[in-house]
Every structure is written in C-alpha cells, then in structure tokens.
Amino acid sequence: MNEQNDVGGAGSGVSRRSFVGGSLAAATVAPLLTGQAETAEAAPAATVDGVTLVTVRTAVNGDPVTLRVDPRATLLDTLRERLDLKGTKKGCDRGQCGACTVHIDGRRVLSCLTLAATASGHQVTTIEGLTDGDRLHPMQQAFVDHDGLQCGFCTPGQIMSAVAMVENEGPARSDDEIRERMSGNICRCSAYPRIVDAIRDAQRVMR
Amino acid sequence: MRPYTYAQAHSVREAVRDAKPGTAFLAGGTTLVDLMKLEVVSPDRVVDINRLPLDGISLDHEGLHIGALERMSDVAAAPAVRQRYPMVAQALELSASAQLRNMASIGGNLLQRTRCSYFRDVTTPCNKREPGSGCSALEGINRSHAVLGTSDACIATHPSDLAVPLVALSTTVHLASARGTRTVPLETFYTLPGDTPDVENVLRPNELITGITVPRSPWAAHSLYLKIRDRQSYEFALTSAAVALQLRGRTIVNARIAAGGVGTRPWRLTAVERALTGRPATSATFEAAVASAADGARPREHNRFKSVLLRRTLVRALTELQENR
Numbered sequence: 001m002n003e004q005n006d007v008g009g010a011g012s013g014v015s016r017r018s019f020v021g022g023s024l025a026a027a028t029v030a031p032l033l034t035g036q037a038e039t040a041e042a043a044p045a046a047t048v049d050g051v052t053l054v055t056v057r058t059a060v061n062g063d064p065v066t067l068r069v070d071p072r073a074t075l076l077d078t079l080r081e082r083l084d085l086k087g088t089k090k091g092c093d094r095g096q097c098g099a100c101t102v103h104i105d106g107r108r109v110l111s112c113l114t115l116a117a118t119a120s121g122h123q124v125t126t127i128e129g130l131t132d133g134d135r136l137h138p139m140q141q142a143f144v145d146h147d148g149l150q151c152g153f154c155t156p157g158q159i160m161s162a163v164a165m166v167e168n169e170g171p172a173r174s175d176d177e178i179r180e181r182m183s184g185n186i187c188r189c190s191a192y193p194r195i196v197d198a199i200r201d202a203q204r205v206m207r
Numbered sequence: 208m209r210p211y212t213y214a215q216a217h218s219v220r221e222a223v224r225d226a227k228p229g230t231a232f233l234a235g236g237t238t239l240v241d242l243m244k245l246e247v248v249s250p251d252r253v254v255d256i257n258r259l260p261l262d263g264i265s266l267d268h269e270g271l272h273i274g275a276l277e278r279m280s281d282v283a284a285a286p287a288v289r290q291r292y293p294m295v296a297q298a299l300e301l302s303a304s305a306q307l308r309n310m311a312s313i314g315g316n317l318l319q320r321t322r323c324s325y326f327r328d329v330t331t332p333c334n335k336r337e338p339g340s341g342c343s344a345l346e347g348i349n350r351s352h353a354v355l356g357t358s359d360a361c362i363a364t365h366p367s368d369l370a371v372p373l374v375a376l377s378t379t380v381h382l383a384s385a386r387g388t389r390t391v392p393l394e395t396f397y398t399l400p401g402d403t404p405d406v407e408n409v410l411r412p413n414e415l416i417t418g419i420t421v422p423r424s425p426w427a428a429h430s431l432y433l434k435i436r437d438r439q440s441y442e443f444a445l446t447s448a449a450v451a452l453q454l455r456g457r458t459i460v461n462a463r464i465a466a467g468g469v470g471t472r473p474w475r476l477t478a479v480e481r482a483l484t485g486r487p488a489t490s491a492t493f494e495a496a497v498a499s500a501a502d503g504a505r506p507r508e509h510n511r512f513k514s515v516l517l518r519r520t521l522v523r524a525l526t527e528l529q530e531n532r
Binding site for chain 2: 049050051052054071072074093094095098101107108109110113114115117118161165169179180181182183184185
C-alpha cells in the first residue's frame with residue numbers, strides 16, 4: 001500500500017474534504033469525538049473506485065464511532081487520518097516495530113496489521129485515551145520521570161504496550177522479563193535502559 | 208493494496224460456501240494484511256472469519272484440542288498446554304512479539320508464509336510467488352534459508368515455531384469445506400516444494416482449518432523447545448529443536464524430535480528418534496544420535512553453518528531437558 005493509496009483508501013469514504021487536512025478535516029471529525037456518528041458519512045456512495053465500503057461500529061477511547069471505511073484501510077490509518085488521533089505512530093507499517101501499538105478490548109495489538117473493518121464491536125484505546133482528564137497515566141508519568149525516550153516517536157507505542165503488559169498480562173518479575181515482554185517495541189534511539197526503569201517503577205504504582 | 212471485497216462470515220458453512228481460488232480467510236491478519244500491503248498476496252475477496260465459533264482449548268482422552276481461532280498468547284498461557292505440552296507453550300512464547308501473539312491465530316500460524324526476502328519482494332523472481340519466474344535465493348543472500356527438503360525451484364524456510372513441536376507430537380489438523388470435513392496429519396499437511404513451491408500444503412482452495420488435536424502421550428509432558436536466532440527475542444529461528452522424551456529410569460523408551468529453521472517444512476527427525484530409543488539419556492547418546500540429523504542437507508553459500516548448528520541445537524535441547532527434570 002503506498003502513501004497515495006493510504007490517503008485515498010482512508011479518505012474516500014468521507015469526501016474530498018479529508019484530503020484538505022488541517023482545521024477543516026478536524027472540524028469534520030469533531031462530532032465523532034463527542035460520541036456522535038460521523039454525519040458526513042451518511043451521504044456518500046457505498047462504493048468508491050469499485051470497492052464496496054464497510055460500515056464499522058466501534059468505540060474509540062470510550063466514544064462510540066460509526067465510520068464507513070475502505071476494506072483495505074488499516075486501523076492505524078483510520079485512527080490517524082479519519083479520527084485525527086495522531087498519537088498512534090506509523091513506524092514500519094509492517095508489524096515489525098510496535099510504534100502503532102493500541103489496545104483492542106484491553107489487549108495490546110498492532111494497528112498497522114489490523115483492518116479497520118474488523119474493529120466492529122470492539123473497544124479501541126489509543127494513547128489519547130490513557131489520561132484521566134489532565135492527569136497522566138502512571139506509565140506516562142514514569143516515562144516522563146525517567147526520561148524514557150529520546151526522539152519520542154516510539155513512545156506512544158512503548159507506553160501502550162507497557163500498560164497492557166502490566167494490566168492485561170500481569171506485572172513483570174524482573175528487568176529481563178520486562179525486556180523480553182517488551183521486545184515487540186523497537187526504540188531506534190536505544191533508550192531501553194530508561195524504558196525498563198520507567199516500566200519497573202510504573203508497575204509498583206499500578207498495583 | 209489491491210482492491211478486494213470484504214465479508215464477515217458467521218458460520219463455518221457460510222465461510223466455505225462461496226470460497227474459491229482468490230478468496231482469503233482473514234483471522235489475526237498478521238500474515239495476510241502484511242502480504243496484501245506488499246502485494247505478494249492479492250485476493251479478490253477477503254472473508255473475515257473472526258466471528259466463527261472456532262475457539263476452545265480442552266483436554267480429553269484423545270489429547271489436546273485447540274480451536275483454529277484461539278490466539279497464540281491464549282494458548283501459550285493455558286495451564287493445560289503449559290503443564291502437559293510444555294514445548295508447545297515454549298514455542299509459542301518464543302514466537303514473534305506479545306502484540307503479534309495477541310493477534311495471530313493457531314490456524315493462521317500453521318499457514319504463515321515464509322520470511323524469504325525474495326518471496327516478500329515483488330521486484331525479484333520467486334517461484335513460490337510467481338511460478339516459473341526463478342529462485343533468487345539460490346545464488347542470493349541465503350543465510351536464513353533451508354538446507355533440508357529444498358529443490359532447485361525453492362529453498363524457502365518454513366517460518367512457524369509452533370509447527371515444529373506439533374509435528375514432533377503427531378498433531379492432526381481438522382479441515383472443513385463445502386464438501387464436508389476431514390482430518391490430516393500435520394506432517395503430511397505440509398508438502399515439499401519440488402517443482403511447485405507455490406503449493407505449500409494439501410489445503411484445497413475452499414478449505415478452512417477449524418482446529419488441531421495434539422495426541423495424548425507419555426512423552427509430551429517431558430519436552431522442551433529451543434530456538435537459536437540472531438537476537439535474543441522477536442526474531443525467526445536460524446535453527447530450533449523440539450524434543451520430547453519418555454524415560455524409564457535413565458533409559459529413553461520413546462523420543463519425539465523435530466527441527467525448525469532448517470527445512471522447507473517443519474522437519475521431523477525419525478532417524479534421531481530411533482537412535483535415542485533404548486539408550487541411556489547421556490551426552491554420549493545425544494551426541495551419537497544427532498549425527499544423522501542433517502543427512503541429505505543441501506547447503507548454499509551462506510547457510511553452510513546450519514548442519515553443524517542443527518546438531519548442536521539438538522544436543523543442547525536434549526541436555527537442557529535432562530537437566531530440568
């Protein structure tokens with residue numbers, strides 16, 4: 001899938017407006033984030049470029065979302081381009097780096113290898129959904145406290161992965177276990193020692 | 208990604224009813240979505256099977272039954288698997304990453320495609336991807352490629368860790384199609400590349416894996432999976448060994464051995480099993496028994512190390528299994 005297709009595939013269900021980007025696109029998706037169906041979705045044809053669009057009814061960070069998507073659209077592109085949730089990062093787009101990690105029903109998964117069409121009936125949580133109002137999640141706070149990053153591009157994926165590791169699978173019993181269980185999240189800057197420190201500390205607070 | 212139509216199936220019957228060449232079943236998506244993006248695989252129809260009732264992990268008098276849609280992480284965590292079939296749990300935990308294990312299904316894992324970089328690169332010839340176009344790996348970078356079961360048309364390694372202990376334990380695969388159901392041994396489910404490396408198994412175009420059964424045995428509980436790779440985690444095997452022994456005192460009365468990372472399919476080592484049987488479980492026995500492990504190997508320029516590494520992997524696996532008794 002090339003970049004052109006990504007945008008075309010993801011955007012073609014709405015209108016040309018999603019190509020414009022910026023504030024207009026943000027305005028289009030704003031109702032979604034307040035829990036309403038995407039009203040702009042109701043009008044367009046059920047097929048675009050000969051592809052039959054798929055209606056997805058899901059919840060993202062607790063808000064119900066109804067979208068019509070190209071069946072080729074990944075959850076990653078849909079979150080970023082349609083819902084303007086750009087905290088989830090596109091690293092390799094091949095399931096090899098972990099930057100796109102989100103939670104589906106509390107389990108950590110790769111949004112780049114998840115088709116948006118399959119998200120119906122599931123709860124999706126992204127990095128934007130971790131905070132409690134203005135209060136950071138303990139894992140986010142620990143990454144800040146330990147400076148568990150350098151460039152920060154992998155950080156949302158690291159944090160989403162670490163939160164599910166502790167909450168869904170149970171805390172790690174050693175630093176080696178943290179390294180093994182976090183091996184699906186690559187940090188190109190190699191901030192690993194501080195990432196391990198952050199996770200070790202956050203685990204104590206999360207208990 | 209090429210266009211396709213998308214449908215959700217709600218029963219096995221519905222899923223297989225309209226399946227034909229060009230239809231792809233979507234479970235975890237970790238192989239299919241990846242290969243569709245690369246345009247290595249371009250189905251015209253994708254049937255989402257995630258809502259089919261193909262779940263469940265259970266033990267009975269026959270053995271361990273696992274539904275095809277069970278996820279790798281859930282199978283690895285199941286007490287029945289950990290206690291009765293430890294090498295199956297170990298192979299799962301040593302596969303991929305936590306995120307991928309949460310997504311990937313057992314049926315999909317068995318159908319996972321090779322990691323041969325030429326297969327994944329549509330700009331290079333590959334007989335598996337495009338029959339008759341040639342094999343780029345034969346004279347290319349072939350460090351990770353197979354040395355056993357290869358042909359002049361293909362030397363791609365079978366990538367699954369899970370399939371290695373499953374083959375050692377004589378696992379059967381349950382299949383369903385519009386014509387009915389059938390069960391085949393996993394070992395012969397996989398075919399050798401020969402002149403048709405695009406055909407990897409006996410699955411018919413309209414057939415779906417519904418589950419597997421790992422037979423009950425006196426040796427499965429005393430087993431170990433060892434994986435050797437370039438980095439310690441999140442990497443495919445250069446070599447791997449699944450070893451299971453039944454002992455009476457110090458004597459090996461039954462052995463089940465298979466290897467991964469070296470073959471074009473998961474490689475059962477029956478000659479090694481025979482050489483272990485009836486002997487004391489000692490390092491001398493292990494060393495002697497694995498001498499034949501790489502017999503018939505056809506190494507290429509960069510993977511000559513695999514024959515020696517395979518024998519060492521087997522000895523270490525057998526030794527660790529004995530030490531952990």
